[in-house]
Amino acid sequence: MTGEVAVLGAGMHPWGKWGRGFVEYGTRAAREALADAGLEWGAVQSVVGADTVRGGYPGYVAGATFARALGSQGTRVTSVYAACASGAQAIDTARAQILAGMAEVVLVVGADAAPKGFFAPAGGDRPDDPDWLRFRVLGATNPAYFALYARRRMALYGDTVDDFAQVKVKNSAAGAANPYARYRRRVTTREVAASPVVADPLRLLDICATSDGGAALVLSSMDAARRHGVADPVRIRAVAAVTPRYPRTELDLPDIASDSAAAVAEPAAGFRASLAQGAYEEAGIGPEDLSLAEVYDLSTALELEWYEDLGLCGTGEAAKLLRDGATALGGRLPVNASGGLASFGEAVPAQAVAQVCELTWQLRGRAGERQVPDARVGVTANQGLFGHGSAVVAVR
CATH class of the missing domain: 3.40.47.10 (Thiolase/Chalcone synthase)
Structure with missing residues (x-):
C-alpha cells in the first residue's frame, strides 16, 4: 500500500x-x-x-x-x-x-x-496512433467501436438488445435524482427501442452524448x-493506470484485430481487468469489499463489460447480474449510482474527477435520493484512447 x-x-x-x-x-x-x-x-x-x-x-x-x-x-x-x-x-x-x-x-x-456529435480525432493526422487509424482507415468511429463490443457480447454470451436497454433504464433512474446530471428523466425500454439505430445493435439511447x-x-x-x-x-487509497499487455493491444477487440475465429472464442483477460486488479492490490481490497462502482458507460453494452472486468461477476455473467437488479440503486452493489455517462454525457477531462466526486458524496452519506446505504468502499474505472485507463479506490 x-x-x-x-x-x-x-x-x-x-x-x-x-x-x-x-x-x-x-x-x-x-x-x-x-x-x-x-x-x-x-x-x-x-x-x-x-x-x-x-x-x-x-x-x-x-x-x-x-x-x-x-x-x-x-x-x-x-x-x-x-x-x-x-x-x-x-x-x-x-x-x-x-x-x-x-x-x-x-x-x-x-x-x-x-x-x-461523436468525437472526431483532434490534433491533425496521427498515423502512429491506433485510434486515429481506427477512425480514418477502418471508419470505426466510437459508436461503431461500441457496437462491436455489443455484437461480441451477443455472440459469446447471449446478451440481448433488451439487456442493453435495461442498463440505460437503470442509469436514467439514478440520474433523475442527481442535480448535476444533464439528463434527469427516467426512460423506459420502449423508449430506448424506439430511438434511432446509430450502429447496430446500439440505438441513440444506448450511447452517451458529448457534454459540457x-x-x-x-x-x-x-x-x-x-x-x-x-x-x-x-x-483515496489507490489509483491504478495500465496499458495493454501483448497480444491484447490497444483496440482490445480480438474480433477486429485478428481473424474472424477470434470473435467466437472466449476472450483472454484484457487490460481493463488488469487495471482493476492493480487497484485492488494497491488498496488491499477485493471486489467483495465494494459498496458501489462508478464505471465508464460510453455505451450500455460497455457497462456490462466493466462488471466482468471489475470482478463483480464471472465472464459472461454481467447480463444476469443486471437482470437480478444487483447493480441498480437498492441492489447488492450499485453501479453508476450517479447516473453514469448515460445521464451526464462525456466532458472528457472532467468525467474521472466526477466519478470520485460521486464516491465522496456516497461515502459521506450525502448523496440524497441516490444514496447507497452504509457505503464504505467504492471504485471508479475508465478507459482512454491509445489503450490505457485508470481506476481509483476510495474508502471511508
Missing part, C-alpha cells in the same frame, strides 16, 4: 450544452470544492489540471489556466493529459505530490466544452485533514 490522501472537498458544474468556455465550468467546480472543504483559495499549494485538447492553448496548460482564473497567487501548477483517463491521472499526480511532501493541499480540476461540464476535488495529506478538524475523511 503506497499511502492514503484525504478528500476534503468535492464540487461540480452541472453537465449540459451551455455554450460557454471550459474555464468557466472548471472554475465554478473548483470554487464549489473549496467551499465544500471549508478552505480559501489561498490555502491551495498546488493545482493539477486535466487537459482538454478542444480548448486551444489554455486547454493544454489547464493547471495554469485554472490557477490564473482563480487568482494568481504563486501556486505550483501541473497539467495532465490522458484522454478519458485524464481526470484520474490528475488525481494520481496530486496524490503523488502530497505523499512526496511537495504540497499538503492540492486542487484537482477537469472541465470540457464538447462539440456536437466540470468537476473538482480538494485533496490533502492526512495530517492536514486532521489539523483542519476532519477526523474521518474519505480517503
Whole structure:
C-alpha cells in the first residue's frame, strides 16, 4: 500500500450544452470544492489540471489556466493529459505530490466544452496512433467501436438488445435524482427501442452524448485533514493506470484485430481487468469489499463489460447480474449510482474527477435520493484512447 490522501472537498458544474468556455465550468467546480472543504483559495499549494485538447492553448496548460482564473497567487501548477483517463491521472499526480511532501493541499480540476456529435480525432493526422487509424482507415468511429463490443457480447454470451436497454433504464433512474446530471428523466425500454439505430445493435439511447461540464476535488495529506478538524475523511487509497499487455493491444477487440475465429472464442483477460486488479492490490481490497462502482458507460453494452472486468461477476455473467437488479440503486452493489455517462454525457477531462466526486458524496452519506446505504468502499474505472485507463479506490 503506497499511502492514503484525504478528500476534503468535492464540487461540480452541472453537465449540459451551455455554450460557454471550459474555464468557466472548471472554475465554478473548483470554487464549489473549496467551499465544500471549508478552505480559501489561498490555502491551495498546488493545482493539477486535466487537459482538454478542444480548448486551444489554455486547454493544454489547464493547471495554469485554472490557477490564473482563480487568482494568481504563486501556486505550483501541473497539467495532465490522458484522454478519458485524464481526470484520474490528475488525481494520481496530486496524490503523488502530497505523499512526496511537495504540497499538503492540492486542487484537482477537469472541465470540457464538447462539440456536437461523436468525437472526431483532434490534433491533425496521427498515423502512429491506433485510434486515429481506427477512425480514418477502418471508419470505426466510437459508436461503431461500441457496437462491436455489443455484437461480441451477443455472440459469446447471449446478451440481448433488451439487456442493453435495461442498463440505460437503470442509469436514467439514478440520474433523475442527481442535480448535476444533464439528463434527469427516467426512460423506459420502449423508449430506448424506439430511438434511432446509430450502429447496430446500439440505438441513440444506448450511447452517451458529448457534454459540457466540470468537476473538482480538494485533496490533502492526512495530517492536514486532521489539523483542519476532519477526523474521518474519505480517503483515496489507490489509483491504478495500465496499458495493454501483448497480444491484447490497444483496440482490445480480438474480433477486429485478428481473424474472424477470434470473435467466437472466449476472450483472454484484457487490460481493463488488469487495471482493476492493480487497484485492488494497491488498496488491499477485493471486489467483495465494494459498496458501489462508478464505471465508464460510453455505451450500455460497455457497462456490462466493466462488471466482468471489475470482478463483480464471472465472464459472461454481467447480463444476469443486471437482470437480478444487483447493480441498480437498492441492489447488492450499485453501479453508476450517479447516473453514469448515460445521464451526464462525456466532458472528457472532467468525467474521472466526477466519478470520485460521486464516491465522496456516497461515502459521506450525502448523496440524497441516490444514496447507497452504509457505503464504505467504492471504485471508479475508465478507459482512454491509445489503450490505457485508470481506476481509483476510495474508502471511508
